[in-house]
Amino acid sequence: MALELKLYDxxxxxxxxxxxxxxxxxxxxxxxxxVYDFAHIGNAxxxxxxxxxxxxxxxxxxxxxxxxxxNVTDVDDKINARAAERGVSIRALTEETYARFKxxxxxxxxxxxxxxxxxxxxxxxxxxxIDMVRLIERxxxxxxxxxxxxxxxxAVSTMPDYGKLSRRSLDEMEAGARVEVAPYKRHPMDFxxxxxxxxxxxxxxxPWGRGRPGWHIECSAMSGALLGETFDIHGGGIDLVFPHxxxxxxxxxxxxxxxxxxxFWLHNGFLQVEGEKMAKSLGNFxxxxxxxKDWPGEVIRLNMLRTHYRQPMDWTxxxxxxxxxxxxxxxxxxxxxxxxxxxxxxxxxxxxxxxLNTPAAVTELHRIAGSLRGHASGAAQLAxxxxxxxxxxxxxxxxxxxxEFIASDPRAINVDEEKVxxxxxxxxxARRARNFAESxxxxxxxxxxxxxxxxxxxxxxxxxxx
RNA sequence: GGCCACGUGGCGGAGUGGUGACGCACCGGUCUGCAAAACCGGGUACGCCGGUUCAAUUCCGGCCGUGGCCUCCA
Numbered sequence: 001m002a003l004e005l006k007l008y009d010x011x012x013x014x015x016x017x018x019x020x021x022x023x024x025x026x027x028x029x030x031x032x033x034x035v036y037d038f039a040h041i042g043n044a045x046x047x048x049x050x051x052x053x054x055x056x057x058x059x060x061x062x063x064x065x066x067x068x069x070x071n072v073t074d075v076d077d078k079i080n081a082r083a084a085e086r087g088v089s090i091r092a093l094t095e096e097t098y099a100r101f102k103x104x105x106x107x108x109x110x111x112x113x114x115x116x117x118x119x120x121x122x123x124x125x126x127x128x129x130i131d132m133v134r135l136i137e138r139x140x141x142x143x144x145x146x147x148x149x150x151x152x153x154x155a156v157s158t159m160p161d162y163g164k165l166s167r168r169s170l171d172e173m174e175a176g177a178r179v180e181v182a183p184y185k186r187h188p189m190d191f192x193x194x195x196x197x198x199x200x201x202x203x204x205x206x207p208w209g210r211g212r213p214g215w216h217i218e219c220s221a222m223s224g225a226l227l228g229e230t231f232d233i234h235g236g237g238i239d240l241v242f243p244h245x246x247x248x249x250x251x252x253x254x255x256x257x258x259x260x261x262x263x264f265w266l267h268n269g270f271l272q273v274e275g276e277k278m279a280k281s282l283g284n285f286x287x288x289x290x291x292x293k294d295w296p297g298e299v300i301r302l303n304m305l306r307t308h309y310r311q312p313m314d315w316t317x318x319x320x321x322x323x324x325x326x327x328x329x330x331x332x333x334x335x336x337x338x339x340x341x342x343x344x345x346x347x348x349x350x351x352x353x354x355x356l357n358t359p360a361a362v363t364e365l366h367r368i369a370g371s372l373r374g375h376a377s378g379a380a381q382l383a384x385x386x387x388x389x390x391x392x393x394x395x396x397x398x399x400x401x402x403x404e405f406i407a408s409d410p411r412a413i414n415v416d417e418e419k420v421x422x423x424x425x426x427x428x429x430a431r432r433a434r435n436f437a438e439s440x441x442x443x444x445x446x447x448x449x450x451x452x453x454x455x456x457x458x459x460x461x462x463x464x465x466x
Numbered sequence: 467g468g469c470c471a472c473g474u475g476g477c478g479g480a481g482u483g484g485u486g487a488c489g490c491a492c493c494g495g496u497c498u499g500c501a502a503a504a505c506c507g508g509g510u511a512c513g514c515c516g517g518u519u520c521a522a523u524u525c526c527g528g529c530c531g532u533g534g535c536c537u538c539c540a
Contacts, residue, residue, distance in 0.1 A: 031540080032540095033540085034538090034539085039540095040540085042539090042540050043540050044540085045540060046540050047540085076538080077538065078538065078539090166469080166470085166535075166536090167469075167470075168468085168469055168470090168535090168536080169469095172468060172469065172536090173468085173469090173536065215538075236540070237539085237540030238470095238471080238534065238535085238540080239534065239535065239539065239540060240535095240539090240540070241470090241534095241535075242469090242470095242535055242536070243535090243536085243537090267540095268540070269471080269472085269533095269534090270471090270533065270534060270540075271540080272532085272533075275532090277532095277533070277534095306478075306479070306489085307478085307479070308479085308480075310471090311471095311472075311479090312471075312472055312473095312532085312533060312534085314478090316477095316478090318477070318478080318490090319477090319478065319490095321490090322477085322478065322489075322490045322491090323478095323490095325489095325490070326489070326490080332503085332504090351480090357480075357481095359478095359479055359480050359488085359489095360479095360480055360481080360487085360488085362479090362480095362488080362489080363479090363480070363487070363488045363489075364488095366488060366489060367488080370488095373504085373505070431499080434499075436499055436500075439499090439500095440499095440500075440501090443501085443502090452502070452503085453501095453502070453503085454502065454503040454504080455498075455501095455502075455503070455504090456503070456504065457504085460503095461503085463503095
């Protein structure tokens with residue numbers, strides 16, 4: 001394999017060369033949405049980032065050799081609360097929210113994961129290799145979990161490595177704990193695998209009574225069922241490192257008796273909005289849905305990828321505007337050529353293979369676009385255009401024609417393209433007749449429609465004013 | 467209170483122990499009937515204080531700032 005991919009692994013806090021456990025089936029699991037509300041831009045970061053990684057892995061190992069699992073959490077106390085609040089059934093709420101989520105991420109140019117399992121389908125699932133109830137039974141049988149007052153708890157003291165991912169010791173965690181410890185816990189850090197359900201809450205029959213799973217067990221069950229006891233990459237937001245991923249590791253490794261769960265643990269950084277933390281109390285929750293009312297999906301996507309996935313990021317309107325300009329300029333260069341015949345640029349790929357360095361990859365796209373200016377012509381020019389297009393497309397960018405991109409701007413929906421075209425023709429005629437008063441009048445008329453003209457060697461093009 | 471990240475020019479944002487990436491904006495020029503676009507050229511940087519080193523933006527320590535986790539949260 002010519003391309004050497006390096007990824008930063010949170011567990012070892014180091015960048016390591018990625019070697020698949022099985023090159024014919026590279027397996028990645030990413031924690032997906034809890035479906036109780038519209039997804040916000042912070043939710044979009046891991047979705048876009050790991051989609052980019054998925055695409056890169058498919059390029060390196062072949063499309064048929066990558067399995068990407070992103071779960072859907074459809075059993076959760078927030079869901080119960082929201083459903084009750086709205087007076088709808090839990091099922092109706094989760095189905096509706098999930099459908100909206102799918103629309104949102106498609107608009108952001110994300111490929112569908114190979115499998116999108118729902119937590120509720122893996123509580124008890126006899127046809128799966130493993131499910132949550134069986135996993136918990138194993139943990140109890142193996143001495144890693146115990147039953148107390150209708151709950152099943154994981155005993156962290158049975159896991160010598162507990163805390164390794166988040167680099168904190170049990171002593172530190174106890175010392176820093178702010179929350180009262182449930183009296184039935186043997187150790188303060190023991191966490192819930194199964195809990196009883198009150199009337200009205202989702203419930204499944206289990207050896208421990210009618211109840212529902214704790215938060216962490218779903219990911220251990222679904223990754224185990226769909227990817228196996230150990231797999232290559234586990235991803236998610238950095239806020240999930242503790243306790244979620246730490247607990248997943250404890251569960252999976254204890255149940256399966258393995259030295260590791262995932263070979264690489266990848267975490268994306270947090271996102272702020274206009275310099276402030278995004279919080280409901282600040283009223284600055286930016287949903288994907290809202291953004292799509294103002295910006296093409298590709299603009300949102302490029303804006304996300306202009307920052308390295310591990311860096312903290314500030315999401316701003318100014319940044320979106322810059323991303324829009326960059327994308328528009330690239331489309332102007334590539335034009336309406338849709339032939340996906342090029343190959344991604346080697347330097348572009350090299351940047352991506354360095355821990356998914358998308359900002360550096362974007363720089364390479366600028367480099368290719370720059371080399372297209374001026375001198376290149378004929379076959380060389382076509383090859384460069386296609387390299388630019390093929391490279392960008394690997395990241396889910398420049399997937400349209402120039403015209404489609406312009407039309408995809410939400411602000412363009414009120415623009416009558418045919419009328420614009422005829423006005424441009426009329427202006428061209430006036431200019432040929434050197435009737436500049438008339439040509440300027442037409443330009444002003446178009447400007448009032450929100451259309452900005454750009455005269456070039458090969459005629460006049462236009463875009464939406466901002 | 468404990469643990470952990472991040473802090474680069476007007477803005478965004480890579481990277482590196484020793485020649486000031488890249489983009490946006492800005493300024494100057496070419497082109498254009500004019501403007502826009504395009505093209506050519508230009509400037510400004512590594513939070514603060516120490517330490518290691520021939521040499522630090524890059525390594526180490528402290529401080530300050532921002533954010534994350536410790537509780538359901540991407």
